Amino acid sequence: VEAAKADGRWARAYSAKEMTIPPDLQAAIDADPKAKAMLAGLSAQNRFALTFRTHNMKTEAGRRKKIADLVEMLKRGETIHPQKRA
Numbered sequence: 001v002e003a004a005k006a007d008g009r010w011a012r013a014y015s016a017k018e019m020t021i022p023p024d025l026q027a028a029i030d031a032d033p034k035a036k037a038m039l040a041g042l043s044a045q046n047r048f049a050l051t052f053r054t055h056n057m058k059t060e061a062g063r064r065k066k067i068a069d070l071v072e073m074l075k076r077g078e079t080i081h082p083q084k085r086a
Contacts, residue, residue: 021047024063025054028071035074042079049080 004010021029029035039047050070057063073079 019048019051019055021051022054025050025067025070028067029074032071032075034077035071038074038077041083043081043083045081046079046083053080 029039054066057066
């Protein structure tokens with residue numbers, strides 16, 4: 001535990017029930033109408049996948065690139081996991 005606290009892993013740890021879309025990812029999605037519309041229809045599994053992938057980036061540059069890639073994916077109408085049809 002002490003080693004994890006010292007190197008930042010402890011702070012990056014999360015509870016799946018508490019995980020929400022990070023503000024920087026949300027802002028990037030909100031800035032694009034297609035991505036925003038796509039996000040509104042995502043399953044909980046796909047919203048979690050977006051959040052998890054953003055949350056686990058180790059560098060700020062990597063995080064920015066991941067966010068840009070995820071927004072582009074949403075703009076194309078793609079998802080990480082297949083969406084179940086209602």
